[in-house]
Each structure stands twice: as structure tokens, then as C-alpha cells.
Amino acid sequence: MKDLINKLSKAYELSDVVYQRPNFTYATANKENVISLITQLRDLEGFSHFVLLSCVDWIEDNIFQLSYILNNPTQKYDLAIRCMIDRKEATMTSAHHLWEQIATYQRELKEMYGIEFPDSPRLNEDFILEGWDDIPPMRREFDTKKFSEETFFPRERPQSNDPATYMKNKMHPDEWDNTPSSKG
């Protein structure tokens, strides 16, 4: 399958190619090329099964990584196309015309990450959340524990002891009293 990657690299400037397994390859493509690349893969190279569209939030680099995983069922080969988009203006060309299921993935990404896919059907309808008015929850800066403590009513938890210090205190009280940290 290296032939295919070499062929595609010339036309689409693939970078960061990782041959993870004999039948699984990752490659990064430019944002502008991705849709034409996966169209070619579907129509000419036999990648007819679309597996997954996922998003990874690289908050340090200020980018979202979109991963399109495609599968070639006849040659038993997978190709994952990564694509980096800007985090501030998260917009990506919609691919729902290639596989209908992508519309569902795009609805989820819009809701969970706030990524816009112009012209994708039913994009702005509520998919999973209902009446959500905070920042999209799957973004890294959203603190789910803080949100949970503020919104729901956490039950008071029993005080737990660190087992090491507790047992030390219990079994060797003299030793415990002499350690400088316990006096502080």
C-alpha cells in the first residue's frame, strides 16, 4: 500500500505518514485538499466504507485535528486522513454528500466542539444535548468536574485517609510523633 501513499503524496502533499500496522496508515493532508482526497479515495481507490470522523483538541497548538478513517473492504486496508483546522475559526467543508452518515458525525462535532460545517443538513438541531448554553463540552477548556459541582448537588463524601500515613500512625505511633512533618 506504499504505492498508493506515494501516488497520493504527489498530488495532495501528504505529510506525517505513519505505517501503524501492515494494513493501517495515517497521513496528514491540507485542509483544502481533504474533501477532494477522500472523494478520490472513494471513487477511484475503492475506499467505499467510511468508518469514523473524529476530532482531537490540541489546545496548546490552537488547532483541532479532524480524523477521517476510511476502509477499503476488498483489499482490507484502512487509511486515516488527518486534517488540522484553526481553533478560533473552526470551520470545515462538509462531506455529507459522499456518505450520508457523515452528516450525523458533523452534527455531533458541531454540538460537542462547536465546529461549523456549512450546508450540512440539520446541523443546528439539538442532537445529544438539550438546552445547552455553556461552551461546547468536549473542548479541553471546559471543566466538567467544576461544572458538575456547581450545577448538581454533590453529596458530602466521607473523609478518606491516606493509607500509608494512616497505618503508620496506627502501628508506629512513636515513630509518627517524631517525624517533623506531623508537627506542622
Add this chain to the structure above:
Amino acid sequence: MSEEKNIEQPSKQAKTFENPYYAKREVTGPDGQKFIVDPMKDYFSDECPTVHEPNSIPVVEKFLNWARAESLWVLGFGTGCGSIEIGPLLTPRFDAFRYGVMPRPTPRQSNVFIISGYLAVKTLKRVIRSYEQMPNPKYVLALGSCTINGGMYYDSYNTINRLDQYIPVDAYVAGCMPRPEALLAGFNKLKELIKAGKAENANEYAKNFDWYKANQKKIIKDWNMPDYNW
């Protein structure tokens, strides 16, 4: 640290929750007559729940409690993953029918609500509506550690932590997930409570209605139903 400053924080999206289904509108009937439909008034009742007073004669009340305890009709609403153990519970191995437990398809016919595990906020709204539709006397059996303190979802943004803040709970069955034997023990405990006349939490709900409503409205943002909906 300088890198972190570059990250732009998206502003909170202010959404308005207006659904066209609930708007007042003019409709033409089959015979050409025009009339105005107001779904918030026409589709819902505005009756406030009332306290179900016990019978004044103790013997009669004791008999009624016995009868209630022996026919626990369960609402068949699997709200979480605990509902997978309801299947074995009602089939030959554990056979809950011998305790008078029986699934019903609609809240109008049932008087036990099994909250089977974690409750997402979207489900909680439906649970409240189903609970308010159930006729008195009604009881709530909460399954799993997720209903007690959030369990393993204690830090999730979409599941509630304590069920008893939103609807009253009569008995908890702990575990993740509780075995069918534990469920049977929970039903037996509930029976004891009913026979002793202690399972009066539906009345507590009616008495503290405003407190419960305030808690419910705190987390359900899209509250497109009236306060007293059945």
C-alpha cells in the same frame, strides 16, 4: 504560560429556547371553523398535586397498605443501564411476579418507578413528567450508586448526582450494577415500608412542591412545560 494566554476562550453561547410547537396559533378545523390552539394550556392540565390523606380508620388504612404492598406495578421505563437486569428479574430464573411485581407500559397504570441507574439531564425531564403522571400512591425505587451520589459519573456534566433532590426516593438499591437478587431485596424492603405506612414520599413531593420545582428548573434549561403538568 505565554502559550496559554494565546488560547482564545469562546464566549458562552446564549441560546433562546423557543419551540414553535408550543406557540399559540390559529388552526382551521375539518369543517372550516377557525379556532385558536394554545398548547401550553390545551395539552396540559394545571392541577397542582395534592396530599393523599391516609384513611381516618387505622384498620382500613392498614388493609389498604397491605393491598398496595402486594401489587407493585412497575413502570417499564428503562432510564439507564440498570434496565438490563429488569429482563432477568421478570423471567423464570428470578420471577418477580411471585412478589406481585409486574411491568406496565404506561405511567397511568403503574405505581412504582424504577430509576435504573444514572440519569442524564434530558431523561430527567421525561422522568419528572412520567412521575407526575402516575396516580397516587406512588413509590420510587432507585437503582445503582449513580442515583445515590453520582457513582462513577460524579464529575460528568450531563448526569445528576443525587436523585433525591429532584424527585423523592423511597428505597435505594446500591451496586453497579445491582444483581436481580438485590432488586428483589429492594422490593421486599419497599413492601415493609408500605405496610408500616412509612412510604409517604409522594406526599412530601406535594408538600415541598416549590422546592423540588426550583431544583428541577436549575438544571433543565429548556423547560417547555407548565409547572403543574398533570
Add this chain to the structure above:
Amino acid sequence: MSLFNIDTDRSKYPQPGEDGKLVVDLDSHKYVKLWQGPNHPGVTGNMALELTLAGDEIVQAKTHVGYLHRGFEKLIERRLFIQGMQTSIRMCVAEPDTNEYVYCQCVEELSGIEIPEMAKWIRTLVLEMSRLQSFLRVVPGQGGTTGLGIGVQWGMYMRELILDRFEELTGGRIYHMYFTPGGVRGLLPDGFKKRMEESLIEIDDFVKRIDDVMYSNAVFKKRTVDVAVLDPRWVDKYGIVGPVARSAGFKRDVRKDYPYLIYNQLDFEAIIMNHSDIYNRSRVRWYELQQSVDLIRQIMAKMPDKGDFKAPTPNVLHWEIPKGEAYVRAESSRGEYGLYMVTDGSDKPRRVNLRGPSYTQAVCLLEDMLVGANIADVHSIMVSLQTCPPEIER
């Protein structure tokens, strides 16, 4: 068009406008809007269908999911790799072992751990048992949708036998947590193979009985044959996998195509049929149930008795995995079940995304397949696609 047939020609139904929304004039008294679920005995799990009906024929269907959303993928980002185990397995309750396997396999692949031979055999055994208990729910459940309750009662009892074996092996009925990154937690107990064989003999008997009672039943045939036919062109369009695709003639089985664990040492063939209606989809599962029984027998005959069952791992409390990404797939009873994991060099995963078969089958395909169906067949169609809401919304 007959009442029991779905025509794939959509032109006579109201068409959606340019924005993808179908505008139906509910006030014209030709259509009725009906919600099926979430509190309804005729939906599989906690999800809702918004149906628009003309008479008893469906002209538009929308699925509403999210009633079981717990934010797993967010929670796993806050957990250590070993803590992620107990979180990840609860993603889908009907078949938790597949979750365990894909999570462990992702961690092992990214950290470069090779699991011992004995662990591979035990994992295969547990995965096949898990598929078997899932089929024991869904195969008679298909009869239950048409009012044949006896199969459900039998099937639940047979499932209990497998759950007992699970309990004996792992200590848990539903959630086992028997797999761990690096291998499994223990060997088979003494006499396990003998008791397993006793259970399988009872299941063999059940397989014959369900064939007589359900698949030869005239009512069942009338309700399921040629109902909700799957157009083979839809398979790639919607990304359909598993028994639903196999019943339409697509030979796609992850265990055969991408052999994992020790499936390449076992003797089996992917089961295919060439006409995907409700009856054949259920029939494929019935054959796969027998295949699972056969595979468990093969595994127990071929597996070694003793051996190393866990590879050494670093200290799990300070386990940092280098940057990388992996997509691991396994065959669950519903089809290809995959987990996509991205790590960034820290002790927690950066991103975990689960791809369940229901994600496409219960949203896109169901919405398309229900158009033109009869309202009474909705539950049968949902069960025949083996809809599992928790894996859609996670």
C-alpha cells in the same frame, strides 16, 4: 406497493426542501405526528422516534437520541489509563466485553505491549461468550416484537446460564472487568470447561426449539418476510456493518477480514444471505448463535491449560504512554465495534472516540428505512437492526 413491502422509491412521499427539512402541514388533517419513546415498550432502550404518519404509514421519521449521554469521552480524558478501564466498559451495557477488549488493545498497541498466548485464548473465549449472551437476548427478542413471548422467556433463561459462567470466571454478571492492559486477571477455574459444556448442550436444545417455534411460525413469517428490505446500495452509503450487512450479501466479518487474538486458528466461515429483510437478518443471527457455540467448543478444545496470562506492565499509577494514535476494531454481535484513541505523552488519553454499529444504523439508516413502513413494524425494524442507544450517544 403491498402493505408488507418497502419500496425504495421515495419520489411519491413528500420531499425535504433545500435545507433538508421536510415541511408537513399538520393542520391539513392528512398527517398525524406521533412520538414513540423514550417511555414506550416498543423502542429498544431509551431513545425516541418522532414519526409523521399518513394513516398507519410513516412518511417521515426522525430519531432523537441523547437520553443516555454521560460524556464518557470527556470523563476518560480525566482518568488514568487504568482508571479508564472501569469507565470505558460501561459505554454499552448489552455487550461490555467488546469495550474492554478494544480499550485494552488500544492501550497495548500504543505502549507496545505484547500479550501472552494464554491471555489471547482467554480473551477470545470471553468475547465469544459475550457475543453468545447478546444473541440469546436478541434472537428470541425478534419474536417478542411480534407477540411471541415464549422465546423471550427461554432465551433469558439460557442467557442466565452464560451469565453464571461469566460469574464463575470473572466474578461479575454484567460488568466483568476481566481484561486488563497486558492480559487477563486469571486462569479458568477448575471444572469450568465441563460446566460450560453442560450449558452449551442446553443451548443446543434451545436453538432447535426456537427454530420450531419462531422461524417456522406462520405469523412470524407473515410479519417479517419481505418487510423492511435493505437495499444493498445502502450498505456503503450508510456504513452498515455486521449481521445487517452480511444478510444483504456483503461478506464482512472483522474476525475473518482483520484477524485479531487467535481467530485465525479457529475454523469458521462468515455467514451471508442475499436478501436482507427482517426474517433473514434474524436468521443470520440465529446461525451466528450456533457459530458462537461452535467457536466456544473449539476454543475450549484447543486452548492450553496453563501458561502466563499477563504481560508485565509499568506501574499503572504512573503510566505514561508516548504520543500516538490507534484505531482498533472488534466484531461484536452487532458488527464492527471500534475505538479510536489518541495519546499525547501524558498519563491520560487525549481523546477516545467509540464507533458503534448503531451510530449509523439507528440514526441515518433507521430514518430512511422507516419511511413507507407500517407503524406496527417499527419495533421489529428497530430490533432487527439491533439498535443500542448507549453506543450512539456514549
